[in-house]
Amino acid sequence: MVKLYGHPISNYYNIVKMCLLEKGVPFEEVQIGLEKTEALLSKSPAGKIPFLETDQGILTETDVIIEYMDVAFDGPSFFPADPFARARVRELMKYMELYVELPARRLYGAAFQGKTVSDEEKEAVKLLLEKGFAAVKARAKFGPYLMGKELTYADFYSMHSLALATRVTKAVYGWNSLNEMPEYKTLLKKLGERESSRKVADDQMKALSGGGA
Numbered sequence: 001m002v003k004l005y006g007h008p009i010s011n012y013y014n015i016v017k018m019c020l021l022e023k024g025v026p027f028e029e030v031q032i033g034l035e036k037t038e039a040l041l042s043k044s045p046a047g048k049i050p051f052l053e054t055d056q057g058i059l060t061e062t063d064v065i066i067e068y069m070d071v072a073f074d075g076p077s078f079f080p081a082d083p084f085a086r087a088r089v090r091e092l093m094k095y096m097e098l099y100v101e102l103p104a105r106r107l108y109g110a111a112f113q114g115k116t117v118s119d120e121e122k123e124a125v126k127l128l129l130e131k132g133f134a135a136v137k138a139r140a141k142f143g144p145y146l147m148g149k150e151l152t153y154a155d156f157y158s159m160h161s162l163a164l165a166t167r168v169t170k171a172v173y174g175w176n177s178l179n180e181m182p183e184y185k186t187l188l189k190k191l192g193e194r195e196s197s198r199k200v201a202d203d204q205m206k207a208l209s210g211g212g213a
């Protein structure tokens with residue numbers, strides 16, 4: 001059985017966990033922290049979580065793990081069969097990763113831990129986030145799912161990138177970045193009702209309150 005290493009408070013860990021649950025892949029969770037120990041670096045050279053231990057070795061990077069587990073295991077695929085439509089899903093995941101989650105990450109300390117951040121940094125991140133949300137909006141279809149009629153990995157990805165970044169914009173700027181994408185608010189509610197979402201959210205809540213996953 002594959003082992004998913006990471007921590008239930010990590011958004012990237014939770015993306016992979018949700019995808020594994022949705023596909024119905026049996027997996028074991030192994031909780032590890034972010035301290036850059038030899039043990040961590042020997043498994044995840046960039047020192048990041050999550051990573052997936054398989055019979056053939058360890059895979060890192062959330063999108064890579066998703067691509068792998070989608071084809072390596074039985075169960076439904078949440079990538080469209082059509083190559084162009086599939087690439088569009090990957091494109092949106094990339095937008096959410098690079099242009100929304102990564103800039104928002106610079107403000108997690110300010111948004112969630114009361115850390116101070118300079119006005120320059122806030123302004124710089126805001127410009128990036130405005131562009132990032134606009135790029136997502138330009139591609140999203142909301143039909144009702146992000147990429148159309150079919151539920152895709154982009155939807156699972158969005159819950160722990162787009163939605164999380166919106167918590168940041170609300171906390172730091174008092175800006176609800178979803179106001180420009182009201183359809184996503186409806187979609188987010190729908191996604192949050194899925195069994196996989198509830199399991200991930202429950203485990204995250206337990207971890208945040210010190211109870212472990």
Ligand SMILES: N[C@@H](CCC(=O)N[C@@H](CS)C(=O)NCC(=O)O)C(=O)O
Nearest residue numbers: 010011012034047048049061062063
């Ligand atoms: N590009 C990585 C990002 C993963 C990532 O940033 N994980 C965070 C936890 S949510 C982490 O490991 N942070 C530790 C660090 O950056 O040193 C992925 O797609 O999996």
